[in-house]
Amino acid sequence: MTFFEPFTTIFVLLFGLVIGSFLNVCILRLPLGQSIVHPRSRCPQCKRPIAWYQNIPVLSWVALRGKCASCSTKISVRYPAIELASGVILVVLWRWLGPNVEFPIAALFALSMLVLFFTDWDHQLLPDAITLTGVAMGLALAWFNPYLHGEGWGRVWSSLAGAILGAGLLWGFGAAYGKLRGVEAMGMGDVKMMGMVGAFAGPFGVLMTIFAASLVGAVVGVALIPLRGRTLQDTLPFGCFLAPAAMAALLTSQRVAAAYLAILLPNS
Ligand SMILES: [Zn+2]
Structure with missing residues (x-):
């Protein structure tokens, strides 16, 4: 284990969380035949676009207590769970398989x-x-x-x-x-x-x-x-x-x- 190792693992985790956020979009939109790049993420209830600071993996969901900032519709715990799963999968594979x-x-x-x-x-x-x-x-x-x-x-x-x-x-x-x-x-x-x-x-x-x-x-x-x-x-x-x-x-x-x-x- 090198001096840099804890940092690379943290980087892999953060990368995995961000990718997980994208995977949520894929899971939501691909089966419906919708584009995964356009339009921006929005609340499925009130259609209000989600600002970048409300779209930070896991943290935003926790900060918003699992509710939409404008209409308070419940946001499924599955979103942060998939982000976390993506991060954990990448960290486990990284620690196991290495560079x-x-x-x-x-x-x-x-x-x-x-x-x-x-x-x-x-x-x-x-x-x-x-x-x-x-x-x-x-x-x-x-x-x-x-x-x-x-x-x-x-x-x-x-x-x-x-x-x-x-x-x-x-x-x-x-x-x-x-x-x-x-x-x-x-x-x-x-x-x-x-x-x-x-x-x-x-x-x-x-x-x-x-x-x-x-x-x-x-x-x-x-x-x-x-x-x-x-x-x-x-x-x-x-x-x-x-x-x-x-x-x-x-x-x-x-x-x-x-x-x-x-x-x-x-x-x-
Ligand atoms: Zn809403």
């Missing part, structure tokens, strides 16, 4: 998953602006992405294979389920989201994500049966399970794959 190429890649991926979690929770929507952009970014960054298997072109192929496998599997599940039940269960949003996950985390990351999300989804689904009709949400969108599972898979799938191969092939 390496892993940090910006994991940070970009984690914050995208955070947005997808909340848009899916709120609207059962996974906006193309995140998922398709994510596929493109995953492929573009593949050469430098140490979470993909191999080096150089090997990583690019791994990214491409991951994107195809991720999107293909989800599309296949959706088609099979649709045939079985005569309904459309899996939206194209999940297909594109898993394309993004594969482009960043490769084919093994895709398998780990789907496995973990299905497992947790099944457990939560069973646990919620006695609460049916009284829960916040009757159906929990699959993207809400995929998002945290994908983050865990990105960070650990290479080590899990190595451990798994060591069990399968103990003498190699």
